[in-house]
Amino acid sequence: MFAIKYILKFIAAFGKYLDLMGRTFSVPERMRMFMKQYVKEMSQLGVDSIGIVLLISFFIGAVICIQIKLNIQSPWMPNFTTGYTTREIMVLEFSSSIMCLILAGKVGSNIASEIGTMRVTQQIDALEIMGVNSASFLILPKVLGLMTMIPFLVIFSIVSGFLGAYATAYAGIITPDDLTVGLLHSFVPWFVWMSIIKSVAFAFIIASVSSYYGYNVTGGSFDVGKASTNAVVSSSMLILFADIFLTQLLS
Amino acid sequence: MIEIKHLYKTFEDGKTVLKDINFTFEDGKTNLIIGQSGSGKTVLMKNLVGLFDPTRGEILYDGRDFVKMTKQERVMLRREMGMIFQSAALFDSMTVLENVMFPLDMFSDMNEADRIKRAKFCLDRVNLKGAEQKMPGEISGGMQKRVAIARAIALNPKYLYCDEPNSGLDPKTSLVIDELIHSITQEYNMTTIMNTHDMNSVMGIGEHILYIHEGTVGWTGTKDEIMTSTNEKLNSFIFASDLFRKVKEANRE
Numbered sequence: 280m281f282a283i284k285y286i287l288k289f290i291a292a293f294g295k296y297l298d299l300m301g302r303t304f305s306v307p308e309r310m311r312m313f314m315k316q317y318v319k320e321m322s323q324l325g326v327d328s329i330g331i332v333l334l335i336s337f338f339i340g341a342v343i344c345i346q347i348k349l350n351i352q353s354p355w356m357p358n359f360t361t362g363y364t365t366r367e368i369m370v371l372e373f374s375s376s377i378m379c380l381i382l383a384g385k386v387g388s389n390i391a392s393e394i395g396t397m398r399v400t401q402q403i404d405a406l407e408i409m410g411v412n413s414a415s416f417l418i419l420p421k422v423l424g425l426m427t428m429i430p431f432l433v434i435f436s437i438v439s440g441f442l443g444a445y446a447t448a449y450a451g452i453i454t455p456d457d458l459t460v461g462l463l464h465s466f467v468p469w470f471v472w473m474s475i476i477k478s479v480a481f482a483f484i485i486a487s488v489s490s491y492y493g494y495n496v497t498g499g500s501f502d503v504g505k506a507s508t509n510a511v512v513s514s515s516m517l518i519l520f521a522d523i524f525l526t527q528l529l530s
Numbered sequence: 531m532i533e534i535k536h537l538y539k540t541f542e543d544g545k546t547v548l549k550d551i552n553f554t555f556e557d558g559k560t561n562l563i564i565g566q567s568g569s570g571k572t573v574l575m576k577n578l579v580g581l582f583d584p585t586r587g588e589i590l591y592d593g594r595d596f597v598k599m600t601k602q603e604r605v606m607l608r609r610e611m612g613m614i615f616q617s618a619a620l621f622d623s624m625t626v627l628e629n630v631m632f633p634l635d636m637f638s639d640m641n642e643a644d645r646i647k648r649a650k651f652c653l654d655r656v657n658l659k660g661a662e663q664k665m666p667g668e669i670s671g672g673m674q675k676r677v678a679i680a681r682a683i684a685l686n687p688k689y690l691y692c693d694e695p696n697s698g699l700d701p702k703t704s705l706v707i708d709e710l711i712h713s714i715t716q717e718y719n720m721t722t723i724m725n726t727h728d729m730n731s732v733m734g735i736g737e738h739i740l741y742i743h744e745g746t747v748g749w750t751g752t753k754d755e756i757m758t759s760t761n762e763k764l765n766s767f768i769f770a771s772d773l774f775r776k777v778k779e780a781n782r783e
Contacts, residue, residue, distance in 0.1 A: 308636060309635065309636050312635055397621075400622075401619040402619050402620075404615065404619065405613065405619040407580075407581065407608075408580075408581070408608055409609070409611075409632075410606070411636055412605075
């Protein structure tokens with residue numbers, strides 16, 4: 280009985296999500312206003328996330344390099360193993376999936392709380408009464424803005440991770456030459472594209488799911504906080520599920 | 531003219547908030563909806579602007595039923611509406627000037643210079659010259675309400691809705707807001723519908739009044755008729771205030 284109730288609730292929520300997306304993906308009423316919002320969202324959601332992406336990727340790149348060198352590398356393995364493994368982890372998983380999980384926390388909570396606060400303070404009602412399609416006006420620039428910026432964040436993350444690995448090399452953990460050979464060994468450019476494609480899909484999940492939770496807030500500040508948490512949890516779960524399918528599909 | 535015919539609103543939990551409301555809001559006047567908290571005033575207003583759909587009944591805008599309109603027709607009609615919310619509902623990421631310019635940016639074909647000129651004119655009309663570059667969080671509650679009025683009139687609406695615009699304001703500022711709404715109504719010949727339980731507003735600007743009692747029409751009339759009304763439900767609402775009870779007694783004497 281509980282399971283049926285849960286499934287029905289999920290179907291109802293999914294229907295509501297699709298309905299919201301239907302309203303979101305409509306032609307903007309004023310292209311000038313849409314472009315203004317789009318640029319603003321690219322800056323707020325993308326550019327403002329560059330710092331955290333660079334910082335986390337740098338340290339993760341460094342730590343992966345140290346861990347591989349200390350725990351996996353052995354005299355029986357070629358010297359490029361550490362660099363090669365670091366590259367594969369950064370390119371294939373960290374810079375797309377894990378970085379998007381991190382962004383689900385930062386960007387997702389930001390989107391859900393911003394739209395949720397607009398809902399409880401009647402700003403969305405004000406838009407509707409003016410005759411503005413509030414879903415399209417508020418959500419579309421966020422979804423497209425994040426989807427536009429995420430490939431750049433992926434590239435920055437990969438490069439920053441490599442720089443982190445080089446930092447350990449210069450600290451004496453591994454020689455820079457061995458690391459360079461490893462990073463270049465059997466490089467498949469498609470893996471970078473795969474990472475970018477996955478991240479674009481994850482960006483859609485983060486922005487749309489977080490907007491859904493924010494848009495449907497009822498109540499007050501407590502409910503905005505709850506919506507923000509639900510947005511992060513749901514986006515993260517969906518990213519993990521989508522990662523399995525996309526990895527299988529694109530590999 | 532806005533006519534309401536046999537309007538009912540029942541929510542999903544089965545609670546019926548509005549029961550058989552019949553009323554005509556008069557053109558070019560300040561129409562007030564009064565009643566106790568929880569009587570259904572806000573629900574009625576949300577039905578009028580389409581934020582809620584009525585369970586039954588008709589809302590006629592110049593004879594056209596708002597309930598039966600297509601989405602596109604509703605959007606077009608809404609562009610003739612301006613609304614002032616209880617919380618002002620200003621866009622907090624925009625400056626005061628940007629807030630007033632917003633409806634112009636969205637729906638007018640004016641060039642930027644004209645849009646700025648019009649927005650500044652509206653701000654000037656509500657006595658807010660000089661506050662253009664301030665953020666909503668930097669100005670007082672009364673000023674926020676005035677910005678909301680300026681935003682609501684930017685596109686010269688035919689209908690102006692005000693949901694408890696005096697809520698949270700001191701009596702003096704409330705009076706300023708009331709007078710501003712009333713004078714703008716007359717100046718632009720708008721049909722204004724205002725929700726309130728503030729008796730000072732009722733006695734000050736109530737040209738045509740609908741009293742809602744437990745979701746039904748309790749009484750209708752003008753501010754002059756209120757004092758002489760023998761309607762018990764209305765009297766128990768109005769003269770709950772000691773001040774107005776004394777005014778009524780003084781009038782009798």
